[in-house]
Amino acid sequence: MVIAASLSIVPFGTRRDPLVELDRELGSPQVKYLRCYLHDLGARTVVVEPHYFDRDYLAEFVAFYATSTVGYPNVCQRLHFFDRRVTRGMLERAAGGDAVAQQVLQAAYLGHIVRRPLPDAPIGRTVLRSYPDHLGIAQGTPRVMSPARDYEAHVAGLTWRVHGLAWQQQESAVGACATVALWSMLHASAFDDHHAIPTTAEITLAAQRGVPSGSRIFPAVDGLRIEQMLEVIKAQGLAPVVIPGDDADGFEHDRFCTLIGAFLRSGYPVLINGKLDDQERSGHAVCLVGFRSPALPVIADGDVEHADRTIDVVYVHDDNLGPNARFRVEAFESNGQAFVQLRGEAPRPTHGPLPTENPTVTYHPIIPTEIVVAVHPELRTAPEHLQRVAIKYAGWLPEILDHESSRQRHRQSSGMVVSSRFIPWVEYVERELGSALKNRPAALARARLGLWEAVPPMSLHVGLVRVSLGLQPMLDILFDTSDSDRHLCPAAHVVFHAQVAWLRRRWAALAGESIELGVQVRAW
């Protein structure tokens, strides 16, 4: 019988802190990572919910632990972290409806960790806020964490919200690292309107149902094959995309960066299958959840390049470490070619010395060999193909700008960047255009009505290619994504400057041929 118990309030980092206890007992890299991460987030208080029935753990319990003679309990603890001192009085005021106390607690809330009653793998569903990004924002290279979403924790009539993406430690009875990476992936914001999130037990069952491995289902000690991961994605009503590396050594640098940039910007986490650069070169799967926007590349006049090809920092949910672990994208040479590897890197501590050693810095580099992504089934365009046609349909603009600028004797840089992603059609019209044309209401109205009235019906998700001069948007090219790649061509383009429309006409007059970009929508 589970007996009622009070919430306890414990100062973070003290002997009574459950993470300190776990570090003492296990010394696992996951616990050490979480202690360092929360320390650097400025955690000061832990509110311990003594009894919490966790959906994922209950599914694991039903699938495996319930029938063990060990007598595993079915109830977990949940730890809530705050970056300020929290007192019992403050909790009582908030629970009594005091709006100020509620706001203070919400503002200080850093997220929660479910503590499973499993001695070897106690860290269950974990959702933590990411670090503040003041420096990245100031430098124009903000963190992009599109797959993150809001989670709510309900405690004594209070609702605490945190923005992040769920992570958990692998427990080898019901799931493997690939199971946990898939589980995080299927939590993504992109699927908010789509489906219920499967538990790790459901993922393992779906994998074995689609492609039996020949071995027993539970305990799931054999891991998953890539084809099983694809079956899991299909079982969720989503479409799997698998993209292999350039050869057995993995991905060429620019290709890897532009691919993950396109997926992550679209809200789709990227499951990386790869090799740990340890002695055994063992296989390992992690889930990419974000990246730091790179600085704009320097581009030759008249040329066009992908904006994301220089991504150098990614954020990874790794079941060997923890959530949002920072990895640097590095190149290594093999047979005369440069391939990508991801090397763990701890950010500089911002709240004094770390309480324990940070396992990120001694972690083996990961060499990605395949990318697996779940996308909406209606989205039929391959992102790699969209990237290729993006350059094809954008290349004319810097070329003609360079020509006209030099003819009119204005020496100025004319190199442009192109960036592509997928976005729901309505979100493009509402949010994307609303943001780009925020201070130009007349142009915004013309563009929105033009898209609604002059463009043939568009697919639910559109391929969006933005061509920019420096940071300034020149035009957006929109692709219908509901047909096969062979027929992929622009359905419409939104022009932000009169001169861009003029340059397109100029190209036609000079080159003797027009550029087919679909319906032109005026946004100036």
Add this chain to the structure above:
Amino acid sequence: MKGAGVEMSSPEKVATVWTAEVATVPQLARLDMRAPLSGQRAFRRRAAALRRRLAQGVTSARVRVTTDTLRKLVR
């Protein structure tokens, strides 16, 4: 899917390719849109070269998924 996907932990708006607001661009503003056509022959050569270069990019070989890829085991 979220807008530009840029996490804003500060109220100020950071300009990136996906978040920049459209503004007057000096490079474009300096262009004389009534200028006569010139340099046609040179431009046609340039356009043809660009076409060839871009066509090559679009048709470049895709890396194929093989059975070996699909059977890779991840523990």
